[in-house]
Amino acid sequence: MVATVDYEHPVALHADGSPVERLEDLPRRRALATPDLVAVSAVDGDLTFAGLDALSSRVAQALLRDGVRPGDRVAYLGENSAALLAVLYGAAKAGAVPTALNTRLAPPEYDYILGDADPAVLVLGAAHAHLADRAPHASVTDLDAWLGDVPATDPGHARGTDETALMFYSSGTTGRPKGVELTGSAIGHAMAPMTQVCGMELGSVATAPVPFFHVAGLMLAMTSTVAGCTLLLRNPASMAELRSFLVDERVSHAVLVPTLLQMLLSEPGVQDADWSRLRYVIYGSSPIPRPVIEEATRVFGCEFVQSYGLTETTGGVTVLDGRDHLDPDTSRLASAGRAFRTAEVRVVDPVSLADVPPGTRGEVLVRGPMVMKGYWRNPEATRAVLSDDGWLRTGDSGSVDESGYLHLHDRLKDMIVSGGENVYPAEVESVITGHPGVAQVAVVGVPSEKWGESPIAVVVRGPWAHVEADELIAWTRERLAHYKCPVAVAFVDALPVNASGKLLKHQLRAEYAGRLV
Template identity: 35%
Template sequence: MSLLPPIPTIPRAFAQTVSRHPDHSAIEDRGVRTSYAELDRMVLAASRALMAWGIAPGERVAIWAPNCREWIVAALGILGVGAVVVPVNTRMKGLEVGYVLEKSGARLLLSTGDFLGTHYPDLLAGHLPASLEKLLVIHGAKEGDTGWQDFIARGESVSEAAARERALSVTPEMVSDVIFTSGTTGHPKGVKCGHGQNLRTMDDWSQVMGLVPQDRYLMVNPFFHSMGYKSGWMVGIMNGLTLMPIAVFDAGEVLRTIARDKVSVLPGPPTIYYSMQSHPDFAATDLSSLRAAITGSTSTPPSLIESMRRDFGFKTVLTGYGLSECCGTAALSAPDDDAHTVATTAGRAIRDVEIKIVDTDGRTQPPDQPGEVLIRGYNVMLGYLDDEGATRQAIDADGWLHSGDIGTLDAHGYLRITDRVKDVYIAGGFNCYPAEIERLASRHPAVSQIAVIGVPDERMGEVGRAFVVRKPGVPLESGEFVTWCRAHMANYKVPQFIDFVDTLPTNASGKVLKRELRKLPVASGH
């Protein structure tokens, strides 16, 4: 049964859940329990504060923080004033974050303070765009920072009635979020999605997963990613679940949390299940509360699906397929699909969404014949932020979103992803775009040319391998280069294997022939 409110906006969906489950535990984070009624009061305070800061409908507000209660409160507050959430990857460095802030035109940045030994605002020194008016630290603030309570206190000048009225003025067509996704150009593009399409997509996701208010959802997927945001806390507040954010994944701690707090829902990439299964405490941990999971993001062997059902005890194990450009979900398997089907396909198109396979001339391919995956339906993005040209390239005149992925559809409509038109590889569940990594790495003063490909890795699924041409007479060692990359890009983007070469293979037009690089055995690394 659908849980969508009469006017499907995220503020109305949240209000509907609050009215149905006011005393139910909404968030349990760092030992603190927050009911839905309490969460509603916090969100209202955040909305009032944003209005006091002058945030108008349609304006963008960025969040750069790990999974935590404040992330959800801030996001719901932003959405409640009709503004747009811009999630920022916590693994990004200052240069990367500065680009997202400038491109999005965000007026405010809600950032974590101290996290994993780093004070995040310090990373932005020299990278803050003129369009950003204020950086607010939501937790882990140090002296001189504008902290969360300072932010909230400003909202006392705005009445609760005004904030409630603003939330009711939000419409389904309004943009709710802009998630930045890298592309073959090497520059991230902002994907615009709206309230109504997000909720409708996640309503279908929720029904396939069989979510109920009694579910306790351990949130390992990061909130800056569609899987942690839309298939994460958004489906949680839609369905009245108890959400348990995890800031940093630790297999042992996750196992202890499952046993202690009776976790029932645990989505994630295959990497997390492998890590848990290899932990010495796995066999002795009580996992009987686990009920539902969805995995994917990389090749999934049938043995893992079977193990998730047998050893973890999941009753429902799904896989799916989606892009930021289609609200995160386009296809899902079914709860009663066998292990082989779940592992080797991405399921079938969700309700009211079409998927087809076309050849290079745009002709629809017959069953089991490979071609590019195209998607059409209500879930297709509203477009790329301030980039009509890229939007027209991605969505054709008939409304089909060109995914850039190669796949097949069988006679029953099950989708298999077999390759990628775009040169993307997936490391631990994160999309890695070589063009972006190459652009960032080429800033190193010793690098003349660089080409990056993905290579198989048992733990991460795939990792990066970089072929580097050094500038004449400028020394560079692999360890030094990797250290530099770690300081200038998210860690999952950092190449794990470094090959120094004299030249890169190219065709007559000068394009690097990566297919030739893929033929070379991995002989060096870091």
């Protein structure tokens, strides 16, 4: 077992001391406690907690007016905004299940997800209004016009704490996105570490230049509501803008992926800026190299917190906290830290599922109240990863050291992390194989100075085919989000396989590791 980190409350608490167990209660309880504090600060103005509560109630009334029933799905496709949060909370107040869709997908990917989720209503941000005709049912392209004159009356719905409260779509190795069902109870248990380990409280100013269709971004947004923090919704277009934004807006809590942090440190003026308000930088997806974290600690003077988790675990289940980052044992910086008290983490043999000794690589398993309920309408996929006694197979390869710290290694699912985005090779391979000039393909990650990793495709051409790299890359860009597409294509006569015919991807990764992109 991984060593655990203790904290005072296993479940996040509202301002009145009651446990967070229902998504719909988040704006209600905060508006009662601190109605006039700014909940969201965006380019187009500020919204108080009372205003957010009222707006979400109007959304709930509009959904009920349009025939939405408890358990129906309500989808939002758009950039981070107060409207996204209002739809999220409003759908919950109506008893529906909200889901935020990835804004970077290609049209065929939207078609599949919308067909699978079958939302009763799809709310579109301005940049995605052109996708209205892809919605199976009703679509909303103008929120104000859709709301009309509905009252800001809370319908008062309260679902069971173990009912599905929120759904994310997460791609898997099968190449098809799966709806991850998260309960209110799971959300409450996942929020507790953020509020306590990261010291989120009244007066904090938080920002996450991370899309809310990712569990990390949305969890920070919802935790800000619970803690009474101001959430800044801005999208700096450059490192210079990000530097000014963090300093001028007196940000206290920032979520930054390692590649973004490294780029920020290289920005002129960062070394001499006033970082006295910045208290915590939260990061994930990969460890930060020791020289980078040492420089970041010197420059920013704040605490760094790393967390490992999945969409299926409602976010982080382990933490490498501020004390760990300053520990003389710098080997801990390469770890994902220790498990939170309510999360059990094991490393097992992936075949026998027996625990392996410290230092031995195996598959990481997680159990706890923050683990998903299951995959939407996919019991077979659920059974494949979730045991009867609650253990979730993460598909990640890891080991535990003698001190109980979890170290992550090669991903069992071959996932590539590019600029904080998860890229699943099977999904990309499926698209490339559809090209008539391709006989075989393997997609692997190679080091990238800018993104940490980038996908490349190793391709065997079909007989008499003359397809070239540019043509294949263009083919994928028409069918996939650009961050999933290969940045290079290598053509080979055959892919490496073992005696049983199994593809040896580790050989490809080793062969192309020197191809820095």
